[in-house]
Structure formats: structure tokens, C-alpha cells
Amino acid sequence: MKYDLEFSILNQVEDKTDKSNFRKKLSESDLNQLRQNHSGISEEYLTYLKEIGSGSFKESQFMVQDYLFDLSELGLEDIYELKDEIKFFGDNFAGDLAGFDFEKNPNEVIEFWHDDGTIYETGKSFKEYIGEKIGIE
Secondary structure, three states: OOOHHHHHHHHHHOOOOOHHHOEEOOOHHHHHHHHHHOOOOOHHHHHHHHHOOEEEEOOOOEEEEEEEEOHHHHOOOOOOOOOOOEEEEEEOOOOOEEEEEOOOEEEEEEEEEOOOOEEEEEEEEHHHHHHHHHOOO
16 A cells, blocks of 8 residues: 555544544545546545545544535635636645645645635645645654
8 A cells, every 4th residue: 555654643643433533435436537537636646545535634634535626616716816727635624725736737735825815835745745744754
């Protein structure tokens, strides 16, 4: 597994009785649908969805969705202006989003900070980014 270390850390630190730590692993069919809908989608993101699954982790510290979304799906398109090629996969439960810029580099994670509407390039792949969120240093 590509995400053995991440899985191991989550297994050690999460409260197994807390329902917020429930995740759903995607099937190969679901992953192929994402590939069809989003050309160039990060294979690291898809592998994470297959091996660890969508949902929150560490008692709702971060959420990884099993789909990509934009601000219009959150009803925020009138408040913030972003290009259509930006799609998000998750959030920190405080209004900030993480995603990909399919125009620039769909394999590098970007962050959208809601307080000022700025997109920040992290310079990190999905695996590096999610590893930090899980607690890998």
C-alpha cells in the first residue's frame, strides 16, 4: 500500500469509537468515474481514496471528499471569484479548502483561505500534503 504509514498513524491516534473518524473506501469503478470526469486528476488522491477512504480524520481535523467541487457548489461563487479549473477535495472544518489547479498543475495541492479569498500554492503533492495533515513530519 502507498499509504501504509498514514494508515498506521491514523490507527494509532484516532478514537475508534468516534463516528467522525469513519471513512469510505472507493471502488475501482468509482475511481475510474473520477478519472473520466477530471482529466489529469492526481493518482495520489485516487490511491488515498482507495486505501484510506473519503471522510474526516483525527476527530474532524480534516475532511477528504470522494469528489471534487468548486465554490459554486458551496454557494460562494458570488462572494469569491476563482477560475473554473480550480477544484477542491477537502477542508479543515474552519472554512479553508484544499484542492487542485487543473490549469497549472493538477498534481500539486493548492489551498483557498476563506478569510481573504487567496489561493496559495503549497508546492506539495497530495501525499505530502495529506501526510502533514495526518501528522507525518
